[in-house]
Amino acid sequence: MEQLKWATPDQLRTLLCELVSWESRTFTEGECAFAYKVEEKLRELEYFNQHPQYLTLHDAGSGRNVVTALYKHQEAKETIVLISHFDTVQTEEYGDLEPYACQPEKLTARLHSRKNELPLDARTDLESGQYLFGRGTMDMKMGLALHMALLEKATVENWPINLLLATVPDEEVSSAGMRVCVKELVKMKETFDLSYVLFLNSEPSFSQKPGDEKRYIYTGTMGKIMPAALFYGKETHVGESLSGITANYIASYMTQLMEWNEAFREIDLGEATPLPVTLQQKDLQLQYSAQTPYRAAALYNVFLMKRSAADIMNVFEQVANEAANHCNKAYSELCKREHMQGVGSVKVLKYEELLVHAEKKYGEAFIANLKNEVEANIQWDEREKSIRLADKLMTQCQELAPAIILLFAPPYYPAVNSSTDPHIKKSVTLLQKVADTHQIEMNQIHYFNGICDLSYVNYQGTTQDWEVFERNTPVWGSCYSIPFEAMQELQAPVLNVGPFGKDAHKKTERLHIESAFIQTPVMLESLVKSLFQVVSA
Incomplete structure (x- = not known):
């Protein structure tokens, strides 16, 4: 019988340390090389020499x-x-120990001379001799x-x-x-x-809470999904601030309602999802100027158990409408106080509605060119491209402003x-x-x-569920997609x-x-x- 290479604790430990030493941080050359190294390692087994296919x-x-x-x-x-x-x-x-981050035995040994720099629980574990430290261990x-x-x-x-x-x-x-x-x-x-x-x-x-053993x-x-919003106001000079409405003003109402909103909490089998938080919020100006920021965006993290993308969009739209109502009420009171007409009420639109409006106004070919322009920017990831594409469309459809545009940004789990x-x-x-x-x-x-x-x-969703995600994800089908139909076949x-x-x-x-x-x-x-x-x- 062929001798086993990875059966004993010592053999497994050696294998792990070798795998960890093949540095493979996401989006690095090491990640690209890792698959070839694993393939080569597996070819050490006689079985794959006999069955290379x-x-x-x-x-x-x-x-x-x-x-x-x-x-x-x-x-x-x-x-x-x-x-x-x-x-x-x-x-x-x-820090200065980074050269050893992927060398578990060396890193663990060196940490003994630096243990006073470690948090108490990590120091205790180090001194116990029961743990191996290192990135990817x-x-x-x-x-x-x-x-x-x-x-x-x-x-x-x-x-x-x-x-x-x-x-x-x-x-x-x-x-x-x-x-x-x-x-x-x-x-x-x-x-x-x-x-x-x-x-x-x-x-x-994983520990369920600090100190959990x-x-x-x-x-x-x-599951995880990332509803996002583009906030589009009306620009003006800071010296005439009442002649416009900033995107940040609109966004503030949305974020207040999204953060820790219990409407997104799910409970199943006695467990609950963490409450949503804002992962990113920023205005979209490329440089400083005396023009008020009239375009902004936010990404919100939402966890899932039973809900689908369609369910989340429904809740997200309800929250956005509530935020718009609060914003419009406060803005209306401001206009009365300052004796001005204002720039209009904030609307809520889903991305798919914005896209239909833009295509009717300019035609599909024009919109396709806008998409290609955004997707060609290698400096932007899928999240940034999602926001920027909605922003491009709104810039061509400013008659819809002020508005909150609802969309999804990758990834979706x-x-x-x-x-x-x-x-x-x-x-x-x-x-x-x-x-x-x-x-x-x-x-x-x-x-x-x-x-x-x-x-x-083992995907259990319906076609309707995933179509809502597809229609409201700006980068769908270009730089991001999910094989829903194939997932349904893996039952x-x-x-x-x-x-x-x-x-x-x-x-x-x-x-x-x-x-x-x-x-x-x-x-x-x-x-x-x-x-x-x-x-x-």
């Missing part, structure tokens, strides 16, 4: 690739998809290492089930990798005659939940029993409290089981050593082997 790179744009590696048992159709991402956030916060290259170890063992021991490893770039920004991967999973399902029975992610177990299994993931699935219920019970043998209490969370690529499988329950760690996206990011290299491998192997019975049933 099962190890593939898939173009994810911007020089990045998705890696898929299929172990296919000769008599099985049932397939577990092992999902992970390999990009990480940036490392500037490490927790989020989430350990998850990839665990999946590689599972895949290796399946190939060597000829497990009677299929395993399909899919590791993707760009989870930390827009999930471009997973959105590409979805289409590839649909193709592979047909090409290799696969039947997906579980989508298994191994994002780490509990371990969690996640049977779903929260639908919520997904499998808590009621019979196989998931059995899997949770099994995992908790295995954890008990390690003296660990595993708690079930119904919605992963972080963004997760599982959002793009299998989801589960997230990963190692325990702390402080993702902080310079104190760290991985619990025993959880990562001893406990979680046993749990994952037990989970996969329990599904052998499902296959044979």
Whole structure:
């Protein structure tokens, strides 16, 4: 029998440190190179030398690739998809220790001479010797290492089930990798005659609050959507401020109502979404001048459980109308006090309504040229392009001002939940029993409290739901899209089981050593082997 390379705790630790050393911050050359290095690493397995067609790179744009590696048992159709991402956030916060941010053993050793600079909880963990520090150790290259170890063992021991490893770039920004991967999973399902029975992610177990040491299994993931607004007022000279209305004045009413608005809160299975906040608010002037700022924009973060994009747009429109009413009432009182006519009432329009108005006024060809101009600007990301495109249209349709234009900006992560699935219920019970043998209490969370690529499988929405998103996302179909129809074809329950760690996206990011290299491998192997019975049933 072939000798296992990644089976023991020491072997897994070595593999993790190698993966972490391949720096792969989002939108860097390292992220582009990482897929090729993983492919090369997997080709060390004899199985992929014998079956090279099962190890593939898939173009994810911007020089990045998705890696898929299929172990296919000769008599099985049932397939577990092992999902992970390999990009990480940036490392500037490490300061002079940044050269060691992706060298876990060296960084952990060096932190001992700097432990007085660490927060108390991180210092305590460092001194305990139970944690390995470094960018990507927790989020989430350990998850990839665990999946590689599972895949290796399946190939060597000829497990009677299929395993399909899919590791993707760009989870930390827009999930471009997973959105590409979805289409590839649909193709592979047909090409290799696969039947997906579980989508298994191994994002780490996150603390629910500061100081939380509990371990969690996640049977779903929260969704995220970003409603945005363009505020378009009437310009004037600051010396004649009453002759116009600033976008900031209009925006202030909207933001007051959006921040922590309970109308957006959802409660399901005893869990609740965090309340919305403003992620960005700014005026759109390119330089300082004595002209009043008459164009501004805001991005709002909203979490989801059961609601669709269509539901959120309905609530968003209600809030905007309420904000416009408050604004108009206050502005009307100001006009009376100052004995002036004013510039009109603030209207509320959805982006799709603005687009229809602009196309009727100028024609589709003219509007297409405006879109091309915005999309050609490489300095702007998808969010900025969304705002700027709405701004371009309003500049051509100033007869609609003053106005609040409602739109969506990328990214959009639908919520997904499998808590009621019979196989998931059995899997949770099994995992908790295995954890008990390690003296660990595993708690079930119904919605992963972080963004997760599982959002793009097992989609339950309707065509109407996603069409509202498409029609009100200015960059839809050009620099951003979501494969909703393909997502509907990937119908299998989801589960997230990963190692325990702390402080993702902080310079104190760290991985619990025993959880990562001893406990979680046993749990994952037990989970996969329990599904052998499902296959044979």
